[in-house]
Amino acid sequence: MPDRDASPILSIRDLNVRFGRDAVAAVTDVSFDIGRERVGIVGESGSGKSTTGRAIMRLLPAKAGVTAKTMVFCGEELLGKSERQMDRLRGQEMALIMQDPRYSLNPVLSIGKQIAESARLHLGLKGKQALSAARDMLIRVRISDPDRVMGQYPHQISGGMGQRVMIAMMLIARPKLVIADEPTSALDVSVRKDVLNLLDELVRENNSGLILISHDIRMVASFCDRIIVMYRGRIAEELTSLDKAQHSYTRALIAAMPDARHPVRRLAVMDRQALENIGGRVG
């Protein structure tokens, strides 16, 4: 179906999220399309990047006011969906991978059971079949002795292995869209690359879209086809590479990062006042 392949998986227009009745807007007029590609959303704490991810999954608390002109996922409008319809989509069609596997895995269920549960729910497999699907998936995420890991509990495995298990669980249903929210921030540097490469490989294989949410603009730049930079709830700009950065916030963000190969005596510091003044004109 070449036609369907070219159309975006997710298309958002004017997404707004606010918490409380007249509190500050967390996300303002955010619009973007995601195709079968890897798109990064970067920004600092409070920029609205994670809130955007959760708004797509409809995982925000009830008190959050989420409005948008359209939010189309694979040809279906998400905004009018009931909680039950969303339940069917979540996990099956769209998956969320969070920062720390220690908090997103169930501590009292063995790894094998947790992945098998995913196979049961989303693939309709039963008993032995589900367990063997789980085992296959563990091999896919390059866990060398799957039988031992199947019987282990989350506290017995390392962070990097935990994140592999999360990826196995989330991708077993071959979702069309994967949202990874800081998937490597809790991991050691040497493990990060493996986890990202693995995620990339599986997402490509499934021909899905990937949204990588992170504070690390360099990591995102080396990994993603496109970068969406968020600042104070708005999209500051969209980039394909860091050297094309136009917006003063993006430039300040890049300049603030220490770089071993280009040493400076003092790091550039953001002029927040100046950014505030142009804040109203971004997007």
Place this chain on the structure above:
Amino acid sequence: MIRVENLDVAFGHGQSRHHVVRDVSFAVEWGETLGIVGESGCGKSTLLRSLAGLEGGWTGRIWFDGREVGRLRGREELKLAQMVFQDPYGSLHPRHRIGTALAEPLKAMGHRDDRERVLRALRQVGLPADFANRFPHELSGGQRQRVAIARALILSPPILLLDEPTSALDVSIQAEVLNLLADQRDERSLTFVLVSHDLAVVAHMCDRVLVMKDGTFVDELTKNDLQRGVAHDAYARELFDASFMQQLQGS
């Protein structure tokens, strides 16, 4: 300024004995900034805590400024080195005002409760004096780390031990805190030992970097090595590549 010989730290006994730091020796010159990088569990924080006197179970010898210091530190020895931790929220008492938190080291060292000195310490780290009346939760993460730095510096120690001082902060705030540390170092000619997993931060701050793995140093890099991306040891090179994502393909 700092000399360490045959420092060894192990936790537990018998079967569960865990050898964390294995017989390391190194020295740091006056005014030098030494970086120690490594991944979780390599022993870098334990090494720093031993230097700070927070870890009791070490063997070996440590000298600060030509004086040998022991496992239990007296007032004069504590005044030689102070520590800044990763999470400023965790290291400030939630129900003490900032002014009280800053006065604590002065009281512990037998000084009078000197308000003027507290306010001066706040100003030195770029915070307004009225912050002394605030509680930690009324400050942002970057401001809290400034308070932690002010508290470490209030006794004017010649040595500052920094354990991941900016890992919990946003990049733009990290830049401000690193600049503050560099300024204080130049102004007071301080000696730093900076422990971090972030090679970019370490390369920016340090004159010399030791790469730690499984309790020992596997490589030593000069500023020049870091700039050119040269590492002598295979593990150090791996760490290098991983942190700069050189091998990751965009598409």
